[in-house]
Amino acid sequence: MIRSIDPDVLCLQEVPRRLLATWRVSAFAGECGMSWSGHHRGSGGTTIFTSRRVGEPTVETHRLPVRPGVRRRGYAVVTVEPPGYQPFTVTSVHLSLDPDQRVRHTRQLLAELDERAGRGRSLISGDLNEGDTGRAFALLAQGHRLVTDGALTFPVSNPDKALDVVFAAPDVVVRPGRPVDLDEADVRAASDHRPVWVEIEIIPL
Numbered sequence: 001m002i003r004s005i006d007p008d009v010l011c012l013q014e015v016p017r018r019l020l021a022t023w024r025v026s027a028f029a030g031e032c033g034m035s036w037s038g039h040h041r042g043s044g045g046t047t048i049f050t051s052r053r054v055g056e057p058t059v060e061t062h063r064l065p066v067r068p069g070v071r072r073r074g075y076a077v078v079t080v081e082p083p084g085y086q087p088f089t090v091t092s093v094h095l096s097l098d099p100d101q102r103v104r105h106t107r108q109l110l111a112e113l114d115e116r117a118g119r120g121r122s123l124i125s126g127d128l129n130e131g132d133t134g135r136a137f138a139l140l141a142q143g144h145r146l147v148t149d150g151a152l153t154f155p156v157s158n159p160d161k162a163l164d165v166v167f168a169a170p171d172v173v174v175r176p177g178r179p180v181d182l183d184e185a186d187v188r189a190a191s192d193h194r195p196v197w198v199e200i201e202i203i204p205l
Helices: 021-031 099-114 135-143 184-190
Strands: 009-012 047-050 058-064 073-080 088-094 122-127 164-168 173-175 199-201
Touching (some): 009 073, 009 088, 047 073, 047 088, 073 099, 088 099, 099 122, 099 135, 135 164
Antiparallel strands (some): 058 073, 073 088, 122 164
């Protein structure tokens, strides 16, 4: 499925974190024809792959605070600099099942991203575990715009919720995406969520 979409940046959630995790994620990136930095420690099971077309990425992982015994949360950030083009930042996040925690984590995420040098041209992508009536969704929408089309993504076999989204900073130009004919059996085998993707315009140096 990933090979069919052929992304330049791939945001993932719920990646393996325990026994042989690094080997498994690295091997999976190779099977997809993509590169992985090896960074996902502390990211709450999020990570990002990149294609070789975008050059050497700069990768960060960040923890989001949770109470003892509660599943760890975090996010991954990658800055890519395609040769001859301005850098671009992409964040992969997987928010909590708890609504109040989603709000706290979204506020922290946005504050930390706002402090980053070179902020502006960026995307935030992930599983919000809520739809467009949620409070975390509303926080993201204050400074970003939703650039996915509201397609239902969960559960994969008979989706009735749009949990998986991409938000873009105001200066990002989103282009009509090329259609990709995905095999339905592959989509159902790949994940319990359906994939979403966008195409953006990058700016020459």
